[in-house]
Amino acid sequence: MNRLKKFLGGLYATYILLLFSATVIILFIPLYATWLFKEPYRNRIFVTIGRGWMAVFMPLIGCPMRRKGLENFKAGQTYVLTCNHNSFMDILVATSSIPGSNKTLAKKSMGNIPVFGPIYRLGAILVNRKDEDSRKQSYIRMKEALHQGIHILLYPEGTRNRTDKPIKPFYDGAFSLAIDTQLPLLPSVLFHTRNILPAGGFYAWPHAVEYHFLPPIDTKGMTRDDIPALKERVFNIMLAHYVAHEKTPPTSR
Known part of the structure; x- marks a missing residue:
């Protein structure tokens, strides 16, 4: 990377950080006020506000979002979604793009960030992955959210993909x-968030984002013995879709 692009990328990252901080402050009261409501209404209001927030924020930073495959969501059906994970941008994009109420699983430490932490806890079920009891409780909370009609979005790679591979191997959780809930699993694939905010260093660059929702997979009748086969099937579906569409021009729907 030449020095000029690195310098401009640093300025752009500063712009993103300042604009994000300003919008968090502006929306803090209405977002935090959603704590007054019980689930699932709390999440429904939170996601609605967040969707409007990202509809303004992303174009302002030169990163319009485009979705494809919304027809794969059936009205009244709750899903467990899987998504690839490349950037801190992923949660902002995915949470605001998924139709209907949704939550994700996230690191507990993120909930301790001043101002942003309480808002983060609204859209995520927090877990300390090093604590067995925390992992068990988060699993129970995810099942409760699904029972309430809230989609659960999980990143089966576990952490951001810092490798040169399109997608890292999956964990079993999703x-x-x-x-366990006998709910359909809906694979999804995010494109270009790594171009905007790559891991490592204070650098960013504008790029359109695409989020593709793929046909769901029915899990009725499956048992835990089917986890390895299901995991491999979803991995292959997401990998093939990522490779096939990564370099294509953005499309809208």
Whole structure:
């Protein structure tokens, strides 16, 4: 990377950070006020506000969002979604793009950030992955959210993909959850968030974002013995879709 682009990328990252901070402050009261409501209404209001927030924020930073495959969501059906994970931008984009109420699983430490932390806790079920009891409680909370009609979005790679591979190997969590609840699993694929905010260093660059929702997979009748096969099937579906569409021009729907 030449020095000029690195300098401009640093300025752009500063712009994103300042604008994000300003919008968090502006929306803090209405977002925090959603704590007055019980679930699932709390999440429904939160996601609605967040969707409007990102509809303004993303174009302002030169990163319009485009979705494809919304027809794969059936009205009244709750899903466990899987998504690839490349950037801190992923949660902002995915939460605001998924139709209907949704939550994700996230690191507990993120909930301790001043101002942003309480808002983060609204859209996520927090877990300390090093604490077995915390992992068990988060799993129970995810099942409760699904029972309330709230989609659960999980990143089966576990952490951001810092490798040169399109998608990292998957953990079992998302597939266990879908099978245990007998709910359909809906693969989804995010494109270009790594171009905007790559891991490592204070650097960013504008780029359009695409989020593709793929046909759901029915898990009725499956048991935990089917986890390895289901995990491999979803991995292959997401990998093939990512490779096939990564370099294509953005499309809108």
